[in-house]
Amino acid sequence: MDRELLRHCLAYHGESLFNKLKCEQTENPDFQAVVSDLCKATYESGGEGHGNPLVEQFIARKADILFCPTWKTATHQEEEHEEEEDAAEPYAIMPPLELFMEVSYDERRAMLYRDLERGDIVVGRINNIREYGFFLTLLCTAGGLKRDIEDLELSALCHIREIPSTGSHDDPLSYYQIGDFIRAAVKDIDRYQEKITISLQQASLSPSLEHIKLGVLPREELPIHYGRSVRAAADSSETYRCILKSCHGYHNPSVVEYLLEKVGVSDTHPPSMMRGLQSKLFQAEDFASAIRKKQSSSWALKCVRAGVDHFKHGRYVEAMNEYNKALDIDTNNVEALVARGALYANKGSIMKAITDFELALESCPDHRNAKKYLCQTLVERGKQLEEQEKLVTAEGLYRRALSLDDLNPEAQEALHKITDTIQKSIRLREEALAKEQVKATSSQTSAEKLRKILKEEKRMKKKRKRSASSSPSSSTSSRRNSSSSSSSSSSRRRSKKKKKKRRRSERGSKRHRRISSRESRRSEGKSEKDRKEEEEEEEEEVEWYPAPPNTTGTFLNQKGGPGFGERDEEEEEVEEKNSEEKRITQLYSLSAASDDEESDSSRRERKRRDRAEGGTKRSKGSQSRSPERRSKSRERKDKSRERGKGDNRKDRRDSDSKRRSSLEENRKRRVSCSSAESEYSRKSSLKSEYLGNSGSASKHVESRMRHDSSKRNSFDGGRYENIEEAGREKDRKGKVEEERRRSDGGNSKRLEGVGNHNKQSGLTSMPGERAKKDLPTNLLDIFNQIAQFEKEKGVRPK
Amino acid sequence: MEGPSSRLPATTQDGPLWLAGRTDSGRDAESDPARDIKTQFRVCRFIMETGVKLGMRSVPVATACVLYHRFFERVNMRAYEPYLVAMSCVYLAGKVEEQHVRTRDIINVSHRYFNSSSAPLECDKEFWDLRDSVVQCELLILRQLNFHVSFEHPHKYLLHYLLSVKSLVNRHAWSRTPVAETSWALLRDCYHGVMCIRHIPQHIAIATLYLALNSYGVEMPVGEREWWQVLCEDVTKADIEAVISDLLQLYDMEAKCI
Structure with missing residues (x-):
């Protein structure tokens, strides 16, 4: 028994109830447990006995129900969302009752101070604004509590701290004017001094009201009950009843269900004070649904029996009708399903039979007949499939049959047979496949290669023409293309292949390829030479990484350099993060930043020129090159990103294999032309792939790598290469760091130069290379070696 | 009005024996109003219980009770089988309050109410007869109440x-x-x-x-x-x-x- 509740009741009703309770509840141990306790309370309060002995009798008799803790079903679900559902008022929102009751001013005021709590919502009008806040004359309450408070002359202070500021420099109070309606949360109530402080901070609302927006309220959005109470107060003919009937919500056909839920009373297990209707007396099997289920299955069984009878006498149509009837009555009736399945199987509809048996086993997994029949039918079906040469499916069916009944000799035998056949055929097929593949790869590659070269050539020509006529900036791009095409024409198979891929696929895949190739190379034993090569390779890679911000060279725009570099990196990051919708804005921002870029590139150019090989041509147009290049490369990137998703994997895969094949060659070449400069030329294609479509980005591998790996992981869906790669990337990052440190120590200029150079290399690179291309290959190699040597020494040719 | 009132008790009599047998005690009694009130109470309890078992909401159950009371306001308690009327009231109330209850469920639940822990009815003549009586009785109630079947609760x-x-x-x-x-x-x-x-x-x-x-x-x-x-x-x-x-x-x- 709820002692507290009982005590309260006794205090109200007085001694007479207590005596009756003692009479009526003598057998209730719960009551006996609390009786002595209650005794005191009753006499203390000396309740005056509110009369009606019948009511007291009733309370006494039903006390065990009334004060039972489980009687209260409503969970304390705080003042729900209600309100603000104005248009679709689901029930009649009534003005506060005390308005009609004409409760005295003092009592109402006392009640409000008693019941108002922190986090409640009040609505009021601003009557005074001071520098420390404003004062609100309260009009009504909102949220859960509904009270008539308009004439109570309640004033509440909203301190300036409690007003969320919209702009940092503005005085928040300037948004509010005298006369504004404000919805605010109660921050504090001083019940003794009768002071209320309020807040406009959302956080000060109680959690159940959090969704209600605080602040200025247009007149139309004042609470409904307030509007109605104003009307009721003005017109005495507006009684509670009238208002109730005039409300839309009152006529809502489902108002009872809605409100029951609101007050928390269950209508499916309704409460009752009648002893015989206590919900604990209702048993689950007496409910309609339970009986119906039972009945249906028994009716269905009857039909099945009739059907089986028909079946035995060969009246298949009648049998089928009975089975179907049974299933109409009781869908998923196991017996009916099994019987119908058997009939189907008999009539040759094996698939239908299997479906039926499966359904039956679903609801009754241990049904012996169902298992047996399904097993047989599966074998049957398997044989059919075997005839149709669908061996694998058939094998699956046999296996399933065996899983149902592992001793079924038929299934066992069939399975043995079919596995043999399958293995044989697999072997045959493999051989055939291997042959085919060999043929396919060889033919395809050469044909495609040719096509590629032709295409490349064509494009190059076009571009050149265009660049000649247009601004120097466009010439960059053409040069880029021409350079790449020239590199492709330089009889280097590998780069050609890669290039073609580059056009189609996104940078991510390229990097994959690059890495995998690297890996394979690595795995080919580590002789001294190899290791050196590897180191070299690593260095190469490192070279593409962003120049650390503090590695300043003696370049012309030395001051700007590092800063720009940093900024570039940021930009890149932004670019990476942002999706394609934002492309345009980025374009703007990037083109705005093109000045930096320009200086960057010019610096690079200068350096290049200083180098041994024909940098003279290159420096042309370098000033204005970058913006154009940037945007172009981005376009490309976007496109390739779109496309690449699909192609990516495939590309990578076949490129992997090709890579491996061309590996030998690569290595040799690498050894021979190990100078940095030639690396560039070679790498111009390779690296640009590796770094992705945008040559400009090479500086920012680091930032990109992060994004890349995550991105790729997301669409490649956990391919193991990715994981591997991610780890690798981390490695590489580490190396970059290392390299950076080293370069700080003295080689910084070179590194940056290299970085800068490489940054461009993929796309803009190598106008000089074209020149180089004209030279014989071994000469080139020699040049490269020289350059490499110089680099090693850290001496820069002036 | 003569037709149904004379026909219906007959259907109930030869239809569901469990139902007829149940009411015998009330039937042969003298016209004691106290007895009538008790019968009423029992039947209403039956409606309540059935309503809960059928998953009916409070309002349809209330409508069923009001239908029942209004019906026997007009006709003699002894002229009709009160439980059958109650079943029909439940059925009709379901329609009135838009919470349709199927006759089959009503019959099942009622059957179990009187024969607790018995097997559900077979799908035989008895069942269909009972079903017919419920539907017939529903029409009777409608006519008796002049089709005024929606009430304010x-x-x-x-x-x-x-x-x-x-x-x-x-x-x-x-x-x-x-x-x-x-x-x-x-x-x-x-x-x-x-x-x-x-x-x-x-x-x-x-x-x-x-x-x-x-x-x-x-x-x-x-x-x-x-x-x-x-x-x-x-x-x-x-x-x-x-x-x-x-x-x-x-x-x-x-x-x-x-």
């Missing part, structure tokens, strides 16, 4: 009153006190007797709320007028007391009847 009022009264009470005191449950239970229990059609819905709603508040000793603020006066202008203290005393009688009856 106190439920709506009670719920609105509950919300209004709740606002007057301190929220913590309210959440401790199961006034809503109690008043809802009281309201449902009202339908055990004819009182549900003797009193105005608003009065019933106010009285049940009053009794619930009173039972827990919830004190309401007092103004110029009492809270219940405001809810319905024409209600008097006497009205409320009348409803309450009728209701309390029903609780006494339970001890006597069941």
Whole structure:
């Protein structure tokens, strides 16, 4: 028994109830447990006995129900969302009752101070604004509590701290004017001094009201009950009843269900004070649904029996009708399903039979007949499939049959047979496949290669023409293309292949390829030479990484350099993060930043020129090159990103294999032309792939790598290469760091130069290379070696 | 009116034996009004229980009870099988209140009510006869009531009153006190007797709320007028007391009847 509740009741009703309770509840141990306790309370309060002995009798008799803790079903679900559902008022929102009751001013005021709590919502009008806040004359309450408070002359202070500021420099109070309606949360109530402080901070609302927006309220959005109470107060003919009937919500056909839920009373297990209707007396099997289920299955069984009878006498149509009837009555009736399945199987509809048996086993997994029949039918079906040469499916069916009944000799035998056949055929097929593949790869590659070269050539020509006529900036791009095409024409198979891929696929895949190739190379034993090569390779890679911000060279725009570099990196990051919708804005921002870029590139150019090989041509147009290049490369990137998703994997895969094949060659070449400069030329294609479509980005591998790996992981869906790669990337990052440190120590200029150079290399690179291309290959190699040597020494040719 | 009234008892007689057998005790009794009231109480209890087992909401059950009471207001208790009428009332109430209940379920639940823990009915003649009687009886009820089958119930009022009264009470005191449950239970229990059609819905709603508040000793603020006066202008203290005393009688009856 709820002692507290009982005590309260006794205090109200007085001694007479207590005596009756003692009479009526003598057998209730719960009551006996609390009786002595209650005794005191009753006499203390000396309740005056509110009369009606019948009511007291009733309370006494039903006390065990009334004060039972489980009687209260409503969970304390705080003042729900209600309100603000104005248009679709689901029930009649009534003005506060005390308005009609004409409760005295003092009592109402006392009640409000008693019941108002922190986090409640009040609505009021601003009557005074001071520098420390404003004062609100309260009009009504909102949220859960509904009270008539308009004439109570309640004033509440909203301190300036409690007003969320919209702009940092503005005085928040300037948004509010005298006369504004404000919805605010109660921050504090001083019940003794009768002071209320309020807040406009959302956080000060109680959690159940959090969704209600605080602040200025247009007149139309004042609470409904307030509007109605104003009307009721003005017109005495507006009684509670009238208002109730005039409300839309009152006529809502489902108002009872809605409100029951609101007050928390269950209508499916309704409460009752009648002893015989206590919900604990209702048993689950007496409910309609339970009986119906039972009945249906028994009716269905009857039909099945009739059907089986028909079946035995060969009246298949009648049998089928009975089975179907049974299933109409009781869908998923196991017996009916099994019987119908058997009939189907008999009539040759094996698939239908299997479906039926499966359904039956679903609801009754241990049904012996169902298992047996399904097993047989599966074998049957398997044989059919075997005839149709669908061996694998058939094998699956046999296996399933065996899983149902592992001793079924038929299934066992069939399975043995079919596995043999399958293995044989697999072997045959493999051989055939291997042959085919060999043929396919060889033919395809050469044909495609040719096509590629032709295409490349064509494009190059076009571009050149265009660049000649247009601004120097466009010439960059053409040069880029021409350079790449020239590199492709330089009889280097590998780069050609890669290039073609580059056009189609996104940078991510390229990097994959690059890495995998690297890996394979690595795995080919580590002789001294190899290791050196590897180191070299690593260095190469490192070279593409962003120049650390503090590695300043003696370049012309030395001051700007590092800063720009940093900024570039940021930009890149932004670019990476942002999706394609934002492309345009980025374009703007990037083109705005093109000045930096320009200086960057010019610096690079200068350096290049200083180098041994024909940098003279290159420096042309370098000033204005970058913006154009940037945007172009981005376009490309976007496109390739779109496309690449699909192609990516495939590309990578076949490129992997090709890579491996061309590996030998690569290595040799690498050894021979190990100078940095030639690396560039070679790498111009390779690296640009590796770094992705945008040559400009090479500086920012680091930032990109992060994004890349995550991105790729997301669409490649956990391919193991990715994981591997991610780890690798981390490695590489580490190396970059290392390299950076080293370069700080003295080689910084070179590194940056290299970085800068490489940054461009993929796309803009190598106008000089074209020149180089004209030279014989071994000469080139020699040049490269020289350059490499110089680099090693850290001496820069002036 | 002659047709159905003469035909229907016949169908029930030769139809469901369990139903006929059940009513024999009431049938051969003398025309004792007290007995009638008890029968009524039992049948209403039957409707209530059936309603719960059928998953009906409170309002359709209330409608079924009102249909039943109104029907026997017009016809002699002895002329018809009350349980069959009750089943039809449940069926009809389901239609009226848009919560359709299937005859089969009604029959099943009723069958089990009288033959507890028995197997469900077979799908045979008895079942179909019973089903026919229920449907026939439904038509009879409709005609007897002149197709006035939708009633205003106190439920709506009670719920609105509950919300209004709740606002007057301190929220913590309210959440401790199961006034809503109690008043809802009281309201449902009202339908055990004819009182549900003797009193105005608003009065019933106010009285049940009053009794619930009173039972827990919830004190309401007092103004110029009492809270219940405001809810319905024409209600008097006497009205409320009348409803309450009728209701309390029903609780006494339970001890006597069941």
